[in-house]
Structure formats: C-alpha cells, structure tokens
Amino acid sequence: MICWATWSPWPSRELEAKLPAPARPSGTVAIALGAAGTATNRLTIGASGLVPSDTVARAVQLSNAAGNQGLSSITLSTAASPSSLLDTDATNGLQLTIQSCPTAWTEAGTSPAYTYTCTGTATTVLPSRPVSIPAGSPVTLSPLNSLTAGGTDNLLFTETFPTAAGNTLQTQTSNVTFNLVGTQRAGTAK
Secondary structure, three states: OHHOOOOOOOOOOOOOOOOOOOOOOOOOOOOOOOOOOOOOEOOOOOOOOOOOOOOEEEEEEEEEEOOOOEEEEEEEEEEEEEHHHHHOOOOOOEEEEEEEOOOEEEEOOOOOEEEEEEOOOOEEEEEEOOOOOOOOOOOEOOHHHHOOOOOEEEEEEEEEEEOOOHHHHOOOOEEEEEEEEEEEEOOOOO
C-alpha cells in the first residue's frame, strides 16, 4: 500500500478580489396636478345654474416632474356622487372634451366663470364624449408630454351641456370626480 501525504510549511492563501457593485436604484413613477384652487388646477371649482348650451372650462397642469421614468399611458375615469341625468344621460348629459396647450392657458373671468385661451395651437387629447367614464373602462389621453420623465401638460377640461337637453335635466346635480392614472413603461434591459 502506498500513501501520499503532502505537507507545506506555508499556510494556504486564497486570493479574493472584491469589486464594488454599481448602485442599482429603482426609478420613480409619479404624476401630479397643480395646487388645487390655483390657476394650475381649477378642477375643484364647481359651477351651478347650468342651462343647455352652457360650458364649464377648467384648466389643470399635469406633470411627471417628480418622476424619473417615462410612462406608457395616462388614463382618465370619472365618478359622480351624487349622480344624476347630467352624468348618466349619454346624449343630453354633460359632454367632456380635453385639450392641451404648449404653454399655460391664459385665464380670464372670475370664479367660477373662467374662460381660457391658448397661446399657440391647442391639441385635443380627448375628443368630445359623455362625461361618464367608468373606472373599469378608462380612456387613454393622447398625445401627452407628461408621458416623458420631466414632462408637463397644460390641460383644459371643458364640459358642455348640449343644446338639445330637455326639461328632464332641470334641477339635476352631479358632482364629477376626475381620476387620472399613470401606468409605468414596460420593463427594459438595463
């Protein structure tokens, strides 16, 4: 029988190289509206005494300034409480249009009877449609600058009471809430 044994007077040394790993911070996805009640967010200001052919226009600034990532979409849904024929009658109830201006909308008038003009060319991001947009069927607003990190949109929400609305829409009240949801972009290799 043959046995082999080795002996070394020097201790075994393992060499280990440690390289610092680069930081891997996560991104930030955030959309925001201007301060409520200011010229950058008039959506919180109601209107009353509407008659057929009246319009209610409210400017709001939508931004992705706090985010450092792009978005794939921004959608809108609405909810009404109380609800009435103003938001449930798809033909004679309130109709909503949203436009975007490359600069802040120029506001005139006094609360709540604001009017707006756009310096530049306004772009329609939501064509006229009934104001009722269920949460289960939101609509996509497009085109929007706020899909890009740091982007901002100057939006004008205009509700129109159709001229053909009949007497059944008298004395109705609807408090419509607008819900904007930003969806993160698809994942990519990093």
